[in-house]
Amino acid sequence: MNQIELQRLVEETSLTNFSKPFLHKATFNARLKTTGGRYLLKTHDLDFNKRVLEIYGMTDFTKVIIHELCHYHLHLEGRGYRHRDSDFKNLLAATGGSRYVKDLRTPEERQSLHQYRCVKCAAEISRKNKVNVARYVCGKCRGRLIAIEN
Ligand SMILES: [Zn+2]
Ligand SMILES: [Zn+2]
Known part of the structure; x- marks a missing residue:
């Protein structure tokens, strides 16, 4: 999956699961190591870790996208966007996003x-x-x- 396909996937996931458009940028960030994704408060952009896709596949990667979109939409709407906020917990449960990130080490790294x-x-x-x-x-x-x- 390249950057353009990622952008399209996040836009589609936003429309399908939230009925709202994603109007910012989604990027694969190679510097993310242990987190699956990240919402940037300042720019409203989303960063994703390609390892989720490589290690766990499309279903789990979509759940990470949904998780980050929960932060995104709630923050833009001025609602509780933090993990501890009930707005966040409720939206995450309703949309089926991932609650935590699994072990993102590669099999080689685990061996080490x-x-x-x-x-x-x-x-x-x-x-x-x-x-x-x-x-x-x-x-x-x-x-x-x-x-x-x-
Ligand atoms: Zn989060
Ligand atoms: Zn012993």
Whole structure:
């Protein structure tokens, strides 16, 4: 999907799910890492993370578009557009937008987690950062940990 197709999709989703036009710009932003989308208060534009589409597919990506359009329409109408606002919660429920963003790491990035196993109880532990196995022990049984190769 390119930028033009994204713009068209967001415009169509707005008309279909909100019966209101989307009159600003929708862009794929490669700098978004963990969020699926973002509404820019100043410009009213929407940024999207292409990874949602690549990892989870069209259905989930549409739900992210709906989520961001909830921020968009409520903000422009001067209503409660924040996650905690009841206007937002109600509109999100009515339109079927996603409530939270799933894990957006690629399978490769998930693999790069450091894995450890307890030698005593065999519990497996994964950490983003390397653990000093000489000092760090199993949280369940205080047993010694060994690194597991991926
Ligand atoms: Zn949001
Ligand atoms: Zn253990």
